Amino acid sequence: MATRQIVLPIKGMTCASCVAHVEHGLQDTPGVSKAVVNLATERATVQYDPAQARVPDMVWHVQDVGYDVITDKVELAWRAIPDAAKAETALKAVAGVLNVQLAANKATIEIIPGAVTIAELRDALKDAGAQFAPEAETAASAQPVDREAQARKRELQRERTNLLIGIAFTVPLFSLAMARDLLHDVWMDNPALMAIFGSPYFDWALLLLATPVQFYVGRAYHVGAWKALKHFTANMDMLISIGTNAAYFYSVLVVLARLFGVNLGDHVYFETAAVIITLIKVGKYLEARAKGETSAAIKKLMNLTPKTARIVRQGAESEIAVEQVRVGDVLVVRPGERIPVDGVLLDGASSVDESMLTGESVPVEKQIGDRVLGGTVNKTGAFTFEARKVGKETALARIVKLVEDAQTSKAPIQKLADQISAIFVPIVLVIAALTFVTWLVFGPSPAFTFALVNAIAVLIIACPCALGLATPTAIMVSTGKGAELGVLIRSGEALETAHKLNAIILDKTGTLTRGKPAVTDVVTDSRWQMADSQMQIEGAPSAIGDQPSANIELLKLAASAEKFSEHPLGQAIVEYADAKGLSLAPTVDFGALAGHGIRARVDSREVIIGNSKLMVDQKIKTTALDKPAQKLADEGKTPMFVAVEGQVAGIIAVADTLKPESRAAVGALEKMGIEVYMLTGDNQRTAAAIARQIGIPKFFAEVLPEDKEQKVRELQAQGKRVAMVGDGINDAPALAAADVGIALGTGTDVAMEAADITLMRGDLRGIVTAIQLSRATIRTIYGNYFWAFAYNVAGIPLAAGLLYPFWGILLSPIIAAAAMAFSSIFVVTNSLRLRNFKPQL
Numbered sequence: 040m041a042t043r044q045i046v047l048p049i050k051g052m053t054c055a056s057c058v059a060h061v062e063h064g065l066q067d068t069p070g071v072s073k074a075v076v077n078l079a080t081e082r083a084t085v086q087y088d089p090a091q092a093r094v095p096d097m098v099w100h101v102q103d104v105g106y107d108v109i110t111d112k113v114e115l116a117w118r119a120i121p122d123a124a125k126a127e128t129a130l131k132a133v134a135g136v137l138n139v140q141l142a143a144n145k146a147t148i149e150i151i152p153g154a155v156t157i158a159e160l161r162d163a164l165k166d167a168g169a170q171f172a173p174e175a176e177t178a179a180s181a182q183p184v185d186r187e188a189q190a191r192k193r194e195l196q197r198e199r200t201n202l203l204i205g206i207a208f209t210v211p212l213f214s215l216a217m218a219r220d221l222l223h224d225v226w227m228d229n230p231a232l233m234a235i236f237g238s239p240y241f242d243w244a245l246l247l248l249a250t251p252v253q254f255y256v257g258r259a260y261h262v263g264a265w266k267a268l269k270h271f272t273a274n275m276d277m278l279i280s281i282g283t284n285a286a287y288f289y290s291v292l293v294v295l296a297r298l299f300g301v302n303l304g305d306h307v308y309f310e311t312a313a314v315i316i317t318l319i320k321v322g323k324y325l326e327a328r329a330k331g332e333t334s335a336a337i338k339k340l341m342n343l344t345p346k347t348a349r350i351v352r353q354g355a356e357s358e359i360a361v362e363q364v365r366v367g368d369v370l371v372v373r374p375g376e377r378i379p380v381d382g383v384l385l386d387g388a389s390s391v392d393e394s395m396l397t398g399e400s401v402p403v404e405k406q407i408g409d410r411v412l413g414g415t416v417n418k419t420g421a422f423t424f425e426a427r428k429v430g431k432e433t434a435l436a437r438i439v440k441l442v443e444d445a446q447t448s449k450a451p452i453q454k455l456a457d458q459i460s461a462i463f464v465p466i467v468l469v470i471a472a473l474t475f476v477t478w479l480v481f482g483p484s485p486a487f488t489f490a491l492v493n494a495i496a497v498l499i500i501a502c503p504c505a506l507g508l509a510t511p512t513a514i515m516v517s518t519g520k521g522a523e524l525g526v527l528i529r530s531g532e533a534l535e536t537a538h539k540l541n542a543i544i545l546d547k548t549g550t551l552t553r554g555k556p557a558v559t560d561v562v563t564d565s566r567w568q569m570a571d572s573q574m575q576i577e578g579a580p581s582a583i584g585d586q587p588s589a590n591i592e593l594l595k596l597a598a599s600a601e602k603f604s605e606h607p608l609g610q611a612i613v614e615y616a617d618a619k620g621l622s623l624a625p626t627v628d629f630g631a632l633a634g635h636g637i638r639a640r641v642d643s644r645e646v647i648i649g650n651s652k653l654m655v656d657q658k659i660k661t662t663a664l665d666k667p668a669q670k671l672a673d674e675g676k677t678p679m680f681v682a683v684e685g686q687v688a689g690i691i692a693v694a695d696t697l698k699p700e701s702r703a704a705v706g707a708l709e710k711m712g713i714e715v716y717m718l719t720g721d722n723q724r725t726a727a728a729i730a731r732q733i734g735i736p737k738f739f740a741e742v743l744p745e746d747k748e749q750k751v752r753e754l755q756a757q758g759k760r761v762a763m764v765g766d767g768i769n770d771a772p773a774l775a776a777a778d779v780g781i782a783l784g785t786g787t788d789v790a791m792e793a794a795d796i797t798l799m800r801g802d803l804r805g806i807v808t809a810i811q812l813s814r815a816t817i818r819t820i821y822g823n824y825f826w827a828f829a830y831n832v833a834g835i836p837l838a839a840g841l842l843y844p845f846w847g848i849l850l851s852p853i854i855a856a857a858a859m860a861f862s863s864i865f866v867v868t869n870s871l872r873l874r875n876f877k878p879q880l
Contacts, residue, residue, distance in 0.1 A: 042072060045094060045134060045154050046447065047083040048109040049076065049101065050194065051263065053323070054275035055460030055507025057106065060267070064104035068097050077447045079330055079511035081191075084447045094151065095137050105266025109190040110137060111152050115160060116145045117169040129167040133159055152190060158362050195327055202324050205256040205317035209310075212248040215241075216310035242294045242307050249309035253287050257316040273464035275503055279319060281468075282498035282852065286312040289491060304488055308852075311492075315499055315856040322860020326504075329867040333512050335874070336519025337446065340439050343395055343414035348379035351423065368426045372417045380413040380429045387422030391415050396435065397525045397784070397799040441527050441797075445518040446511075450531030452820060453510040456827075460503050467501040467835065474839040492852060496838035500855035501831060504863040509823035512870035517816040520876050525784075525799040526809045533795035537779050537813035539760045543708060543806065544739075544751060544773070546765040547719035547726075550783060550803070551733060552695040554766070556607050558615035559676055559696065561590045562667045563689035591621070593689045597681050599624040600639040600646040608677060608693045609637060609648075636679065647682040654680050654687065661687050675721070675728035701733050704803035707880055709734075711810065714759070718742055718750060744769035748776045764806060781806060808878040815876050823866045830862050 070092025135154030263276030598616030636649015774780030
């Protein structure tokens, strides 16, 4: 059986060590083949065999290692059902369902948010024979709620409440403790203040203020530490829990000892424990809010789909939930409305703003038969269209899925952080223990408290969070930004590899060129010439009256003869004449001469159009036009001779014209130090002519479709990192073989499936954008890693008191907590700078 994939929203992760623990827990589930956990998105992507692995078992394994999975409950009511047990079995068989409780005409279903929709649950019940009331149908089909987002929001609100409670207790606690320590000489001389600060109950007051912070606000850290300890693992929770509990319980011991007349010390550290927890809560709250902004782009995409659609049934319009739209439905869209699903225009015309999907700012004109995409905006006219792709099959849904997959994937550069995180916390615990023992033996009096404070500082300042967030936050922002710019990046690995590229192969047809032949030149024989000898497409006046009349007559005859032709070159002539407003003449006796050209009678004149071989076969002399024909061929164009009544009248040249942005894109790539190669099936002479026009010095000519992959491997064998750019079915093997395969969104689905990066607009400048975005992302990740490593390498020795013997410098645990909280915020905000990325084209 084929493997399935499910995304589990994880709760309770705080550092890269947590990521490793959740991954190991999921991989211990029988039937799970792969589990990738992302700290930034707080999600686990699991591939599993449904015949062996059950989703509830995965949830249990996550909980067993000390974390949790966000779940939600939904209720579905029905009018009648023949077999309740069958309904329960059907619901439990839906991927993403954890538990089902049946009552009278109702089921309460526990689900994984995002893994299953209400429509899928309703369909499962229908298959089991359930009948729904019409109002229940409508309610069940309503726009799905982002339940994971709601759960995350509730979690953030709880964190905010805990933070406010922590601040409420910590501010007076810290103020009182600091007032006693810093204003000692003042209150010693003031009887009223002496009665407060010198009271034996003062420390009890500090204890009362510190206890709610320690065990209510900070309970998540203690629970996480206990669960990690049960599984013989270590995480950031353990560092915080040990550090704050050491300060808190030492202080409790000092206070209690005084009841028995024993003096264990003059100072307590209740404020230290409380401030550490509160500062870390502040940092985590700000970090969570900043992490929410890293997914802003994907949220914007998800909100593009309208909630309802206007459907035409039996000649009447009605409004339905977009989830109820089915393939084949006829829908109406009015000016200013968003198009609900993908389809084909049946009636009307309009211009559509597709910038949210393609990055193209200019609205696209739509006529009958044109494709329209869900989520785009209808600008002007009203139209009806037939739904062709709905739900998860729409272009928007596929884009969202692709970006989400990229954001949850791991880049190779993250392996270093994973390896370090696996041993980071145990090493910190060892360093803290050595710090305590060293200062207990060699420290100044009172040695115990001196050793304790320094050991706590070591535990608190160490921050594996920054390491764990360095890569995934940058990838989240950059893949979202890429989607905004019309560049879809399939994975973190593709994003990372793109910055290493030093060679790019561009398939000519459909990539560098439009993929559709067009008339480029009209040349007439001297007997036809009445003005200029040549009419060029580029820069030519648009009015027919401004053109040489001989050329116009030749074009009219040729287009009239070709109007029944199915050959692309013939169609190009007809389309060009139509664009120039020419009225075509009646045509009879049309015949195609396979591989050579056509013959027809236009206005009682015989017209023959074709290559030089056809002219030879028909004994028509072309001597006067042989040189122009050769010149056109040398320029990569296809010259077609036009003969009228047995005499050559002229040449019409057709070529697959270059995209206007091709030269600029090639120039930009070369400025970036990337070698550009053109790949084509054309002969050497034609390939050289086209390459010169674009400005590409290197090319592969006469390449058969099945040999494209070999050209990629030849460059790779030379040690180059190669990208292949194409749009056709025969490009797919080469795209898959390349280090980075880049497909054009205007091409085939096969090419897009094989590619690592898809350019939604088909604009080659998107390649430049993708590579520049990759380079900016890697620079950001390196910056994040530099900060994370530098912070820990410098901070831990400082907290351990390494500088104390030389300069008397020590680090307060409170300062350590503030630094630790700031380190994660720095990494996230540094990654957020990628939202301002602008390609340099």
